[in-house]
Amino acid sequence: MGIKKLHLLFGLSIFAILLFQNTILFGQDIYYVNRDEILYRFYSPIDGIIANLKEGEIIVDIGRQVSSDTNNIFRVEIKTESGETGWLAIDAISIKDSAELPDVISKRLWTNSYYLDVLRSQNRETLFIYEPFWINQFDKYKSIDSNIFGRDLYWYERAGTNSRYFTTIYSSIYELGYNYFDFINGRIDKKNNTYVFYSSCIRSLFNISEEDSLLNKYFPLNSNVKFSIEIDGDYLDVYVNDEKIMSLVELTENIKKQFDALLKNQAINLSYIYWPRRADGTMDYPPPVNMSGYQTTHNTIARLRLRDSSNTTSLIVTTLDSGVEVQVLETGVTVTIDGITAPWVKVLAENGFTGWCFSGYLEEIEQVVDSEITLENELSQTTKDSQFPIWLLIGGGLVLLAAVGVGVVALKRKK
Numbered sequence: 377m378g379i380k381k382l383h384l385l386f387g388l389s390i391f392a393i394l395l396f397q398n399t400i401l402f403g404q405d406i407y408y409v410n411r412d413e414i415l416y417r418f419y420s421p422i423d424g425i426i427a428n429l430k431e432g433e434i435i436v437d438i439g440r441q442v443s444s445d446t447n448n449i450f451r452v453e454i455k456t457e458s459g460e461t462g463w464l465a466i467d468a469i470s471i472k473d474s475a476e477l478p479d480v481i482s483k484r485l486w487t488n489s490y491y492l493d494v495l496r497s498q499n500r501e502t503l504f505i506y507e508p509f510w511i512n513q514f515d516k517y518k519s520i521d522s523n524i525f526g527r528d529l530y531w532y533e534r535a536g537t538n539s540r541y542f543t544t545i546y547s548s549i550y551e552l553g554y555n556y557f558d559f560i561n562g563r564i565d566k567k568n569n570t571y572v573f574y575s576s577c578i579r580s581l582f583n584i585s586e587e588d589s590l591l592n593k594y595f596p597l598n599s600n601v602k603f604s605i606e607i608d609g610d611y612l613d614v615y616v617n618d619e620k621i622m623s624l625v626e627l628t629e630n631i632k633k634q635f636d637a638l639l640k641n642q643a644i645n646l647s648y649i650y651w652p653r654r655a656d657g658t659m660d661y662p663p664p665v666n667m668s669g670y671q672t673t674h675n676t677i678a679r680l681r682l683r684d685s686s687n688t689t690s691l692i693v694t695t696l697d698s699g700v701e702v703q704v705l706e707t708g709v710t711v712t713i714d715g716i717t718a719p720w721v722k723v724l725a726e727n728g729f730t731g732w733c734f735s736g737y738l739e740e741i742e743q744v745v746d747s748e749i750t751l752e753n754e755l756s757q758t759t760k761d762s763q764f765p766i767w768l769l770i771g772g773g774l775v776l777l778a779a780v781g782v783g784v785v786a787l788k789r790k791k
Contacts, residue, residue, distance in 0.1 A: 405562045407435040407454075407545070410470040415462035419443035419451040426462035433457065435469060438560055440578045442466065442546050452546055469545045474573075475566040481605065482543045486612055487627035491537060491635055492661040495646060496728075500532055500638050509552060509588055510535055532639045537632050540614075540624060542605060547575060549591065554583035557595045561603075569655075570606040577601060594621060610652030611660070623660070625652050657684070657691025662729045670724060672701040674738040682731030686720035688713075693731040701726045701741070708732065 409429045417424040439453030443463075451463040470476065490506045504511050510531040536553045547559040559575035566572075577595045586592055594616045595601060604615035612624040625631075634644045651663045680700075682693040686708040696702070708720035716736035723738075724730045 405474070406472040407438065407469055408472060409433045409435065409456075409464070409468055411468055413464060413468040415454075415456075415460060415464055416451065417462055419463045420445045427456075427460045429456065429460075429464070429468075435464075438469075438545070441558060442548065450543070450546070466543050466545055471544065471561075471563050474544070474563040475571065477542060477544045477564065477571055477605075478607075480607065481571070481612065482541075484541070485627045486540045486542075486624035487537050487631065489611060489623045489625045489652070489660060491631060492625065492649070492651065495631070495634055495638060495644065495649065496661055496664045498638065498644065498664075500641065503535060507535070507552065507590070509584075509590065513588075532641075535639060537627060537635050539627055540622075547603070549595070551589065551591050552584050555589050555591070556581040557591065559595075559601070559603075562600075569608070570604055572602070572604045574600050574602055591621070609655040609657075610650075611654060653691070658694055659729070662694070662727075665724065665728055665730055667724075667728065670726070671703055672726070672741055673704050674723070674735075674740050675699055675701045676737060677739045678737045680733050680737050682723070682725070682729055682733050684731060686722075686732045690732075694725075694729045696725055696727075696729070696733075702733075702738070704735075704738075705730075707735075 409431055411431050413429050414421075415426040415429050417426055434457040435454045436457050437455040442450050442452045444450045450466045452466055452469075453461070454464050454469070455461045467482070488506070494500070494502045494506070513531060534553055538550045538553060540549045541547065543561075544564065545561055547561055549557045549559075551557075556579065557577060558579040560578050562574045562576070564571050564573040577597055577599050580586075580592070580595065580597045582589060582592075602617050604618065606613045606615070610625060613620060614622045614624060628650070630648045630650075634646065634649065637644045646664055649663075651659060651661065653659050676696050676698055678698050680696045680698075682696060684690040684693060702723040702725045704721045704723050706722040708722070710717065710719040711734070713734050713736060716734075718734060718736035720732050721735045721738070722730070722732050
């Protein structure tokens, strides 16, 4: 092979390497400052200012944890293209060619929706259904609790509301009150009410052992995870690698306060809890109702929707399966639906949901009476009916005696 050909081959190889490098470089997500913003020395402004950043400045590195100041502003450590390092507000960072997570997601703290079911039950051990980890865990963590708190803790002293938050750049998931998973997000694609993005798990912290984590299998450290976050009314459904792993609701101060009180076996007040709905109006967990006077009167003979009002345009509370027992509480207007004429009725279902439904798909339950008890009652009544009042018997006897006496006197006179 000639020298010229070697030079040409070498040149083409160098070109190919440079082209490959540039493809990798420009294929990566590019982070930038989305507004004029202050870069602080640490996460709190009181620690001093590093620089005043201008909108559009490129960020070449993002730190591995987020901290918040007294105003609950979250900041992350970053390094700019010009070499300045400091702490920048998370919402001041964007990704080129990426959708932004809306405020309805990024400005809220989220928690497990099943806490509402636990609250509704007013029994703290309902938590075992959703977090079975707490069952029989006391002995395992005695030494840890003793070292940290100076005494052994019961499960209800270690459990609590778990929080999650999602921002355009940074996400954090908190489980079992002690374990943390932190992520740096990549470019976000928006599809209707769903936001899809890949995230790198940059930190896993197991204050409860790694083997007991319920979520660790989804979030290996330094792995890239596909998140799909769907807004559905008041709910946030989270999918990881296309598998739904959690349904979330906003962690309000009322939910946190009442849940903590329930764990302590203190009196709770659910009147200020907002019970969330799906986009179509359905509820995963109904507000608590008094079931003490519940008495079954009907059952459904088909899948039947419960609604807020007695019409087909009102919000759907839930859908009852066929065979669900209900108590009819109130009768409304009569209408014809699917060729069936029947009234709307307000019902209380055996599962605690209440609402209006079309009674054309309800079947009245016959009240079965015990045949032996019925027969005994009939016999008893027959006996009672066959008995004469005692005064009548006594009176009849006296009359008979008097008649006999009169007859004897008349006979003597005749003689």
